[in-house]
Amino acid sequence: MWCLFRSHGPSPVSPAKLLYSNRRLILTRHHRTRQPNYKTHAQSSQDAAHDLDVLRKFKVTHVLNVAYGVANPFPHLLHYRTVTLLDLPDTDITSYFPEGCAFIEEARAEEGVVLVHCNAGVSRSSSMVIGYLMTRERLAFNDAFSQVKAARPSICPNPGFLLQLKNYNPQASTSS
Structure with a gap:
């Protein structure tokens, strides 16, 4: 399932449009108030990250790979950042948010489309996207x-990522 949703800063947003496919991916669209163009971010499993037709269809330009042991298949076509994370409750996921958020922001500055993926698209990539929304969009957990x-x-x-996200205070980590 492909899902799109739009965010206007700190307020919660409902899904705006659903598209269906045999691949799973989340696209999040961010709108800047004085500009009509959208910035797009995506979250998926490694399957979509290895499907060049899907990546081209959704105009993906940047890939944040938070999987363990998953290669970046198109380095000559896309900008990659690999942050190797183990999907273990004691992995400190919040310590990786600054690098992940910075990469997403770099892509946004270039008007790019970012795919954030892990192995299954369930725990690590979703935690990274939640952390990004908490950090950059200032949303509560x-x-x-x-x-x-x-x-x-x-x-x-x-469970470890969930607890860390619930306790995560991006304002405290940026002010220290």
């Missing part, structure tokens, strides 16, 4: 989680 869950019902951050 429940709002960020709800937006991602509404767009991709199969998300399920592992």
